């Protein structure tokens with residue numbers, strides 16, 4: 673029985689979870705739990721308190737646990753190593769990142785010809801997922817592009833095989849990379865402008881950093897056009913999940929920390945949504961006169977709150 677406070681069918685307000693009964697009701701209602709990572713399970717490399725116990729509890733109750741991250745710096749295999757290093761049970765086929773989704777998009781949605789290449793702004797994990805998908809790429813971690821030197825068009829010979837630019841979070845961003853990506857797109861109308869995700873900021877344990885969306889923003893501004901974004905809230909990642917896992921959207925909940933990616937992703941996918949306040953979104957964005965029009969079904973302070981079920 674759903675307590676009146678959790679009956680989200682008739683309200684436009686999120687149900688604020690706080691009691692053991694609230695969490696027990698969630699456990700009863702949902703079989704598949706999709707977890708965002710940054711700001712939900714961890715902040716940088718610091719686990720959110722209670723996250724491990726709650727994931728164990730869900731698995732104990734035979735719930736399906738999947739991880740859905742916009743962070744394109746790591747491949748699924750890299751993420752498995754991160755989960756292992758943090759002592760959190762996770763299996764590679766439960767992990768979905770925007771690096772993987774971008775590789776799938778290029779190969780299976782765009783169907784980019786195999787003789788074409790991607791110019792990458794991004795890190796090793798993104799390159800790994802492109803390789804695994806059989807996609808040729810240049811740029812990325814190539815030392816020639818990872819320079820603080822000035823960039824001269826006169827000294828540059830573009831690769832005619834580049835058919836797409838893909839930009840993700842790159843903590844070594846520089847003028848050379850932006851200049852090459854800009855010119856590949858500017859000079860060739862057929863060159864796709866893709867971004868792994870558009871998160872404006874990236875939450876770490878010590879505070880916020882510019883996110884992937886802020887890395888690709890100079891390209892958007894210089895080109896005067898928007899890219900095709902692949903990560904949350906777009907449905908590509910849910911398509912990738914559907915291709916590997918059966919789930920009933922009505923009994924599936926997306927747990928996230930950002931309204932314009934995680935919660936919109938869940939709502940667009942017909943899932944229920946639980947917002948946690950350990951990442952990007954703050955209480956003031958979901959209450960009061962300036963509240964966002966994106967309303968999660970449920971809100972709780974932290975995923976660790978579900979430890980109430982252990983008592």
Ligand SMILES: O=C(O)[C@H](O)[C@H](O)COP(=O)(O)O
Nearest residue numbers: 709710741742743874883884
């Ligand atoms: O800047 C970024 O790419 C994002 O802040 C970060 O990767 C978000 O990851 P998520 O919260 O989807 O795990």
Ligand SMILES: [Mg+2]
Nearest residue numbers: 708710711929
């Ligand atoms: Mg997040």
